[in-house]
Amino acid sequence: MCGDAFLVRFENVGLRYGSGDEVLTDLSFAIARNSFQFLTGPSGAGKTTLMRLILMSLKPTRGLITLFDRDTTTIAKDEITAIRRRIGVVFQDFRLLDHLTTYENVALPLFVQGREERSYRAEVTELLKWVGLGQKIGAYPPILSGGEKQRAAIARALIVRPELLLADEPTGNVDPSLARRLLRLFVELHKSGTSIVIATHDLGLMDQFDSARRLVLGEGRLHVYD
């Protein structure tokens, strides 16, 4: 069953590149509404690939993926945009646009929706203060530190109040103290109703929130620990 309770459901999903072996095999799991999970596994296990499948930037070679009650194979290209607007994503390499200020980068998801700048100005400024970038709103990414870039990328993902947040190694470039602060930020967001998936191989980070569900990828297969 895939009702309102689940945002994402994978059923026997497999993925191979070209004619090679499957890099992901028989993935079957679901991400419930308002849930919190860590996606973990060794480097190269396929965590980012799994996230790209959820984002529909990759198509599975077999199996069924359901996103927000829609079978992804039946989603038209124009509808993908609407679905992506319900998902916030934090990339491992941040993917901030270097020619835009921190403010403009964070406001980008609202701008592409065609909203007037004055309608979100206060909201973006407030979020930037909340993630500790209140003094950096006019700064360009090349002069931000790794941690600042990370927080800007997180703010960009949060600004649309997504129903699902995918964060790929969000603490990979920050010191342990900042990592804890960022995790608290995700927990706060989870409390406000967003489902969170954090891809990480930082065991210390996972231990700080051990009530979270763990999805462990290894050798192309997924093991779920509730």
Next chain:
Amino acid sequence: MIMWIKGLPRIFSVGERLTLIPADSTAGRALVTVIAIMTFLATLTGGSAILVREASRDWSATAAREMTIQIKPVSGRNAEGDGKKIAQALQDIPGIEDARLFSREESARLLEPWLGSGVDLGELPVPTLVVVKLQSASPSTLTTLKDRVRQISPAAVVDDHRGWVQRLERMTGALVIVALMVLGLVLTAMGLAIAFATRGAMAGSREIVSVLHFVGASDHFIAREFQRHFLRLGLRGAAFGGLASIIIFLLSGWLTSRWSADPAGEQIEALFGQFNLGGSGFLTIGFIAAMMAMLTGHISRKVVYRQLRRVG
């Protein structure tokens, strides 16, 4: 109105829109140059076609209001006497403004480029000419004129310049068609240049396009962003090209007006008129330049949208 908020670092500016495709790049500057050159060629072609068409209209109008009567020398008749009679008789016909007998000196001057100066026309079978100016070239006036001429001198031939005007119209028509073909070639070349530049810009902005997709931008939105970017480049290039063309036409007009005092200038002016495009000509240049800029934006949008749909 664009204005920066004082006292704050650059967060946003009132009235300014976010620019997602970086504005300045070497490729962008090269494309502005290409568009400027193409616009210059297109507007120069368009302006020249207008000049030729206007000059042809002037020639046709002048030729249609003028007639030449040739009285060939025939033994037993006094051609010059017949000419005088014809010139006098035609003055009374309604619709004829003036009829004037060309003197021997004037005829000699007309033949000077071919025969040299100081030729005694009395020894040559040169026809006597009567030049007639018409108020209106109505058929009744022409019939009356021809009847009257025939009555006075059977050796007189009326040339109403119709054949010459038709040839002139055919020639200018052909020139305008050639100009349109050149314009078409310029537009095609520019379209291809823009398509290649757009693909290059897309390849260079792959990361930006990818991020825009992930933050929820539609293909239409991304295509519009590229269109806006290329429209800016197009406007800049078209402005340079159009302005250069306007300067060329103004300069040519000024130079021909200065040179019209000497014989070479007179001949150029007789052939092309005064190189004066007039308001409608300059408006046409503005229209062509604006069209080039719009075309730049439109083509880039189409190319981007098609590429995005193909990539899927």
